[in-house]
Amino acid sequence: MAEGLRRRRLAEALAALSLSGPAVFLMILFLIGPLVVVALLSLTDYQLGAASLRYVGLGNYVEMFADRVFQRSIQNTLVYVAVVVPASVGLGLGAALLIEAGASLRAFYRAVYFLPVMATLIAMAIVWEFMLHPTLGLINLTLREFGIEGYNWLQDRRTALFTLCAIGIWQSVGFNMVLFMAGLTAIPGDLYEAAAVDGARTSIDRFRTVTWPMLGPVTLFVVVITAIRSFQIFDTVQILTKGGPNRATEVLLYTMYSEGFSFFRTGYAAAVTVVFLVFVLALSLAKTWAINRRVHYA
Amino acid sequence: MGETGLGMMAAARDPHGRGSVVISGLTKSFGQTAVLRGVDLEIPDGAFLTVLGPSGCGKSTLMRIVAGLEQQDGGTVAIGGGGVDGLRPDQRDIAMVFQSYALYPHLTVFDNIALPLRMRRLNFARRLPLVGRFLPGVSATEREIAAAVRRVADLLQIQPLLARKPGQLSGGQKQRVAVGRAMVREPRVFLMDEPLSNLDAELRVHMRAEIAQLHRELRTTFIYVTHDQAEAMTMSDQVVVMMEGRLLQVAPPSVIYEDPEDIRVARFVGSPRINILPGRVTGRGGIDVLGVEVPFASNLAAGSAVQVGIRPAATGASRQAGESGLAGTLAYRENLGSDLFLHVAVPGVDQAVVIREEPTEIGRFPIGGTVTVRLADARIIVFDPAGRRIRPFVAAAGARRHG
Numbered sequence: 279m280a281e282g283l284r285r286r287r288l289a290e291a292l293a294a295l296s297l298s299g300p301a302v303f304l305m306i307l308f309l310i311g312p313l314v315v316v317a318l319l320s321l322t323d324y325q326l327g328a329a330s331l332r333y334v335g336l337g338n339y340v341e342m343f344a345d346r347v348f349q350r351s352i353q354n355t356l357v358y359v360a361v362v363v364p365a366s367v368g369l370g371l372g373a374a375l376l377i378e379a380g381a382s383l384r385a386f387y388r389a390v391y392f393l394p395v396m397a398t399l400i401a402m403a404i405v406w407e408f409m410l411h412p413t414l415g416l417i418n419l420t421l422r423e424f425g426i427e428g429y430n431w432l433q434d435r436r437t438a439l440f441t442l443c444a445i446g447i448w449q450s451v452g453f454n455m456v457l458f459m460a461g462l463t464a465i466p467g468d469l470y471e472a473a474a475v476d477g478a479r480t481s482i483d484r485f486r487t488v489t490w491p492m493l494g495p496v497t498l499f500v501v502v503i504t505a506i507r508s509f510q511i512f513d514t515v516q517i518l519t520k521g522g523p524n525r526a527t528e529v530l531l532y533t534m535y536s537e538g539f540s541f542f543r544t545g546y547a548a549a550v551t552v553v554f555l556v557f558v559l560a561l562s563l564a565k566t567w568a569i570n571r572r573v574h575y576a
Numbered sequence: 577m578g579e580t581g582l583g584m585m586a587a588a589r590d591p592h593g594r595g596s597v598v599i600s601g602l603t604k605s606f607g608q609t610a611v612l613r614g615v616d617l618e619i620p621d622g623a624f625l626t627v628l629g630p631s632g633c634g635k636s637t638l639m640r641i642v643a644g645l646e647q648q649d650g651g652t653v654a655i656g657g658g659g660v661d662g663l664r665p666d667q668r669d670i671a672m673v674f675q676s677y678a679l680y681p682h683l684t685v686f687d688n689i690a691l692p693l694r695m696r697r698l699n700f701a702r703r704l705p706l707v708g709r710f711l712p713g714v715s716a717t718e719r720e721i722a723a724a725v726r727r728v729a730d731l732l733q734i735q736p737l738l739a740r741k742p743g744q745l746s747g748g749q750k751q752r753v754a755v756g757r758a759m760v761r762e763p764r765v766f767l768m769d770e771p772l773s774n775l776d777a778e779l780r781v782h783m784r785a786e787i788a789q790l791h792r793e794l795r796t797t798f799i800y801v802t803h804d805q806a807e808a809m810t811m812s813d814q815v816v817v818m819m820e821g822r823l824l825q826v827a828p829p830s831v832i833y834e835d836p837e838d839i840r841v842a843r844f845v846g847s848p849r850i851n852i853l854p855g856r857v858t859g860r861g862g863i864d865v866l867g868v869e870v871p872f873a874s875n876l877a878a879g880s881a882v883q884v885g886i887r888p889a890a891t892g893a894s895r896q897a898g899e900s901g902l903a904g905t906l907a908y909r910e911n912l913g914s915d916l917f918l919h920v921a922v923p924g925v926d927q928a929v930v931i932r933e934e935p936t937e938i939g940r941f942p943i944g945g946t947v948t949v950r951l952a953d954a955r956i957i958v959f960d961p962a963g964r965r966i967r968p969f970v971a972a973a974g975a976r977r978h979g
Contacts, residue, residue: 466676471643472672474644474645475666476692477695
């Protein structure tokens with residue numbers, strides 16, 4: 279009796295292992311394995327193509343945090359995130375509310391706002407480069423019509439990073455808008471009617487009583503996704519400014535890229551990557567924590 | 577109930593009182609579909625009126641127009657003697673309980689119930705989070721609101737739930753919170769849109785009693801929409817049967833059941849359904865139902881076709897052989913413990929004729945056996961071919977109410 283039971287348990291365990299085995303194996307191979315390799319590489323002086331490597335402990339990290347370029351890079355990335363996240367979330371929400379408010383041309387507006395999301399950012403960056411050209415660009419020509427002297431947007435230390443922020447916002451508003459629209463359609467109409475009976479007179483009352491709280495889970499998701507995507511800013515920097523002028527647009531992934539693939543300091547680039555991963559991981563953990571705590575009401 | 581606030585609800589009934597509702601000539605279409613086709617209804621202050629009808633009959637639309645959530649195409653609504661047609665829902669001084677309860681999921685039970693008061697008594701700045709509570713007068717108002725919420729919570733026995741969020745409540749508890757949110761502001765009229773249909777059967781019966789009890793305590797006008805005849809029959813003073821956008825009959829529950837004006841009312845109310853048999857007026861003061869003559873005095877010409885309704889409980893199986901009646905075969909029987917319903921297949925009638933018998937008699941009725949449905953002494957309700965009620969012509973008044 280007991281023997282039979284034990285054998286059945288063993289068979290179940292074997293079946294479980296054989297069923298989950300392939301997925302676990304692939305996860306280790308493609309997700310966890312590379313992370314471990316990067317973390318280990320960040321403790322060495324490995325150079326791309328070199329025949330040997332040496333363990334340097336936390337040497338790369340010590341060098342990195344002392345490096346002015348890296349400090350600048352972290353600072354720029356944080357500024358970029360701090361500008362792009364609130365602006366693109368706010369504008370995305372605003373666009374979603376406006377489009378959902380009226381039935382006319384809804385599909386048209388949706389498509390127009392979503393266009394930047396679908397377009398390749400590299401190609402769009404080139405268009406932006408034309409538009410931002412100091413003498414021939416559409417933006418400065420327009421400003422001149424109003425008697426305003428524009429900047430050399432991408433080559434001026436004061437404006438370069440914020441110009442990239444504007445392009446980043448332009449690109450992610452549509453995506454956030456679509457997520458918010460999905461969230462808005464999921465709000466039960468009964469709640470608005472209950473609010474109307476309960477005395478929510480103005481649209482601001484309705485927004486505060488129903489829309490905003492009910493969008494909580496979507497907002498959290500949008501903020502985290504936008505933050506992670508903003509931390510990943512790279513293509514516009516690579517195409518438009520190459521980190522310049524004078525490191526004004528040096529950002530985390532660009533630093534990693536130039537250290538790893540221009541100077542071939544793979545070990546150091548791995549250390550930068552680890553810092554980047556820490557930011558992304560922190561965001562994901564914050565999201566999980568918030569989901570468990572507050573934003574879901576069930 | 578408190579000596580302060582809720583006492584106002586206990587005003588005496590008055591046909592023109594603050595909670596009276598007068599609906600006249602109401603029409604509403606959605607696109608090509610006419611949902612309300614001219615509805616007239618007067619509801620006295622303090623009444624409990626149930627609008628009963630199948631889904632799609634327009635009853636919810638009627639309620640939503642009274643609430644101000646929907647605009648009518650034509651006609652007027654007056655509450656407490658004053659027209660409310662141009663007013664927003666919050667200006668009509670009504671409260672509504674929704675089928676889905678529509679509680680705010682992010683707020684606690686306390687805040688859900690307090691919200692209508694906060695919306696009214698605190699202006700926008702005073703409702704701001706964090707800063708609002710420091711503005712002058714806010715803490716005093718909040719104390720009043722808290723007292724009102726606790727009074728309601730006491731009445732509904734939901735004090736232990738005040739700190740919870742709706743997601744942590746059972747269906748019956750949510751239902752009570754929804755009623756509490758409606759009550760707290762002491763509205764002139766309560767509107768309830770199928771408030772019990774999301775509850776399980778046992779709880780529904782319990783809440784039926786509670787809502788009826790609540791109405792007796794508050795004595796505010798209740799307008800209650802449902803498709804469930806048991807709710808309509810058990811809770812209300814007046815039932816309105818509504819079909820295809822028209823009111824068919826407005827009457828107390830017992831009259832709706834016993835004395836329907838229209839064949840559709842007769843069919844909709846009563847379970848199992850009323851039997852409808854074809855009949856023909858004879859020249860001898862009776863109706864010929866499938867060859868059996870039933871006494872019924874009418875001024876209709878001999879030979880006119882009529883429809884004869886017989887409720888299952890208004891007849892039975894004949895005891896003696898040779899008694900006149902409709903002979904048929906017992907196709908199916910339902911023993912509910914308190915009632916035994918026999919489904920008798922009668923030649924010439926499409927649907928089985930259902931009759932009630934005593935469950936103790938079940939041994940007399942084997943399936944497949946012959947059953948004779950008694951007609952001669954049955955209480956019958958007669959309708960013309962279009963479904964309008966035909967009342968006995970010269971018979972004594974007592975016969976009308978199948979006395």
